[in-house]
Amino acid sequence: MNEFNFIKHIKDRFSLHAIGDDCAVLPKDDRSDLIITADMLVENVDFRMEWTTPEYLGHKALAVSLSDIAAMGGIPRWAMLSIAVPETLWANGFLNAFYEGWHGLASIFEVELVGGDISRSENGLVIDSTIGGEVNKDKAIKRSGARPGDSIYVSGPLGTAAGGLKILESGKATAGGTLTMKQCRPLPQTRLGIRLGQYDVATSMIDLSDGLSSDLTHLCTASGTGAVIYANDIPFEGELLDFAGSAESLIELALHGGEDFELLFTSTPKRLQQAGINDVFRIGEITDNPGLIESDRNGERELLLPGGFRHF
Amino acid sequence: MNEFNFIKHIKDRFSLHAIGDDCAVLPKDDRSDLIITADMLVENVDFRMEWTTPEYLGHKALAVSLSDIAAMGGIPRWAMLSIAVPETLWANGFLNAFYEGWHGLASIFEVELVGGDISRSENGLVIDSTIGGEVNKDKAIKRSGARPGDSIYVSGPLGTAAGGLKILESGKATAGGTLTMKQCRPLPQTRLGIRLGQYDVATSMIDLSDGLSSDLTHLCTASGTGAVIYANDIPFEGELLDFAGSAESLIELALHGGEDFELLFTSTPKRLQQAGINDVFRIGEITDNPGLIESDRNGERELLLPGGFRHF
Numbered sequence: 144m145n146e147f148n149f150i151k152h153i154k155d156r157f158s159l160h161a162i163g164d165d166c167a168v169l170p171k172d173d174r175s176d177l178i179i180t181a182d183m184l185v186e187n188v189d190f191r192m193e194w195t196t197p198e199y200l201g202h203k204a205l206a207v208s209l210s211d212i213a214a215m216g217g218i219p220r221w222a223m224l225s226i227a228v229p230e231t232l233w234a235n236g237f238l239n240a241f242y243e244g245w246h247g248l249a250s251i252f253e254v255e256l257v258g259g260d261i262s263r264s265e266n267g268l269v270i271d272s273t274i275g276g277e278v279n280k281d282k283a284i285k286r287s288g289a290r291p292g293d294s295i296y297v298s299g300p301l302g303t304a305a306g307g308l309k310i311l312e313s314g315k316a317t318a319g320g321t322l323t324m325k326q327c328r329p330l331p332q333t334r335l336g337i338r339l340g341q342y343d344v345a346t347s348m349i350d351l352s353d354g355l356s357s358d359l360t361h362l363c364t365a366s367g368t369g370a371v372i373y374a375n376d377i378p379f380e381g382e383l384l385d386f387a388g389s390a391e392s393l394i395e396l397a398l399h400g401g402e403d404f405e406l407l408f409t410s411t412p413k414r415l416q417q418a419g420i421n422d423v424f425r426i427g428e429i430t431d432n433p434g435l436i437e438s439d440r441n442g443e444r445e446l447l448l449p450g451g452f453r454h455f
Numbered sequence: 456m457n458e459f460n461f462i463k464h465i466k467d468r469f470s471l472h473a474i475g476d477d478c479a480v481l482p483k484d485d486r487s488d489l490i491i492t493a494d495m496l497v498e499n500v501d502f503r504m505e506w507t508t509p510e511y512l513g514h515k516a517l518a519v520s521l522s523d524i525a526a527m528g529g530i531p532r533w534a535m536l537s538i539a540v541p542e543t544l545w546a547n548g549f550l551n552a553f554y555e556g557w558h559g560l561a562s563i564f565e566v567e568l569v570g571g572d573i574s575r576s577e578n579g580l581v582i583d584s585t586i587g588g589e590v591n592k593d594k595a596i597k598r599s600g601a602r603p604g605d606s607i608y609v610s611g612p613l614g615t616a617a618g619g620l621k622i623l624e625s626g627k628a629t630a631g632g633t634l635t636m637k638q639c640r641p642l643p644q645t646r647l648g649i650r651l652g653q654y655d656v657a658t659s660m661i662d663l664s665d666g667l668s669s670d671l672t673h674l675c676t677a678s679g680t681g682a683v684i685y686a687n688d689i690p691f692e693g694e695l696l697d698f699a700g701s702a703e704s705l706i707e708l709a710l711h712g713g714e715d716f717e718l719l720f721t722s723t724p725k726r727l728q729q730a731g732i733n734d735v736f737r738i739g740e741i742t743d744n745p746g747l748i749e750s751d752r753n754g755e756r757e758l759l760l761p762g763g764f765r766h767f
Binding site for chain 1: 458461462465468469471472473474478479481483484485489491492493494495496497499500501532533535537538539540542545550554558567568569570571572573574575576577578579581583585587766767
């Protein structure tokens with residue numbers, strides 16, 4: 144059983160209604176709902192110390208959760224941070240630098256650290272980042288709202304972080320260039336998420352953490368739809384083409400590479416125009432073929448199977 | 456720098472006002488506040504797999520956080536659960552049993568699992584348990600409300616879990632008897648916490664996770680007071696005396712042993728009587744000597760220095 148199936152199994156077993164989106168949505172007051180998300184980052188599984196800096200890691204721990212808040216159209220408010228720290232890191236000032244990086248991003252969006260926990264770890268750093276945010280009552284943008292005919296958009300270039308990961312894995316560079324910095328210090332689409340939420344623009348949304356093919360599958364499954372992606376329309380960084388070497392390799396990274404933390408959402412050109420949002424990229428359409436997700440390249444269609452990151 | 460000093464350093468460095476109690480208190484609506492807490496449990500630091508069962512561990516992961524909600528006088532509502540799981544545990548059904556144990560306790564208090572995360576771990580299980588609860592507006596019971604003359608109470612016997620830990624460490628038994636079960640499957644004082652919160656009974660409160668000497672120090676530091684504990688008045692389980700062998704050893708466990716997850720609070724006999732609460736134990740008094748915490752045994756007083764558990 145993979146991790147997504149296991150989560151579905153637990154959801155069904157215990158009738159857990161709030162599970163299955165980027166954030167849980169809970170009633171707050173008459174005008175707003177509380178949204179909450181948690182992300183666990185494990186050393187040597189989700190990151191490697193030698194590829195990054197304590198400041199970048201603090202930044203990223205917050206960014207990945209901010210991205211989930213953005214994916215619901217929410218405004219981030221507060222955070223909890225739990226860390227299991229090896230003795231060596233406790234002694235060498237790592238945590239100070241980590242919190243500086245965390246706070247540098249938090250202060251931009253006025254996210255307040257309100258709690259968490261510190262434990263000791265015998266084997267590697269483990270971080271759990273929880274964020275609470277707000278959305279207007281019943282206005283959280285879910286994965287399940289896509290309808291046939293909707294256009295599919297992304298907020299920015301894809302495959303960048305996956306390219307960065309390959310560079311880091313090759314040992315040829317540490318964090319520095321466009322690709323590696325996207326991997327080590329991703330910028331969440333917080334402002335776009337809030338705009339999409341406030342103006343009822345997006346019909347459905349998810350953040351691109353696992354990879355386009357996987358995350359689009361999650362969205363289509365929740366919506367009971369299919370989709371076609373126009374591979375040639377996917378935006379990418381110029382550096383990624385240089386790195387990838389071929390169009391084939393580039394498209395592979397863009398379709399399946401994880402951790403870009405861009406937003407993937409559905410809407411219509413008219414809705415976007417009315418909201419004055421023009422800095423996003425149309426990459427496909429929602430279809431009425433439930434479960435059928437295809438990529439179209441120069442008119443040739445093939446099945447797009449989820450190929451993104453999984454822990455299990 | 457120990458962990459408590461580090462947390463104070465971060466709190467001061469970034470002006471974090473919500474940190475420093477068992478839960479953060481955040482505004483929810485006109486009538487209530489949201490309270491939140493997180494606890495991280497790390498294999499071979501906070502627990503050992505060979506001493507417990509997956510079900511007990513699931514129970515305990517929830518219990519330790521429920522205890523923090525109780526310590527603010529709150530009603531628990533929802534939970535997030537993040538887990539980093541080694542491959543072997545993923546494959547052998549551990550998580551199913553873990554969630555059964557978690558849910559067994561959650562269902563008693565109608566706590567709903569609303570989210571979390573699953574990651575892979577290369578070295579040992581790591582669990583981060585976050586709970587959200589509710590208190591009446593501005594009525595969360597803080598550590599800082601104790602006043603000279605208040606009596607000090609505990610909700611139940613002390614030193615039990617520490618005795619259980621010693622038995623487990625000795626390798627003579629696994630979870631089964633009163634002492635080991637208190638260590639592996641503690642019961643949070645959720646109902647008492649709610650009663651103390653609803654009737655404005657407690658002036659200050661903390662849960663006994665680190666140990667009486669440490670947790671009382673936290674409470675007195677926050678309140679700007681001192682305290683005297685009447686060591687002979689501390690309640691204990693009969694089995695603990697059998698195990699400890701001597702009164703000295705028994706009192707040592709009761710004063711410094713952690714993880715009983717009983718409540719430590721201050722109030723007056725009159726307030727307790729008015730609220731009809733008589734199933735608690737008076738063990739001392741708050742004094743007006745800030746920072747001076749003493750234990751009194753047969754009229755002889757000595758300094759009670761924090762001797763409870765610390766990760767760093």
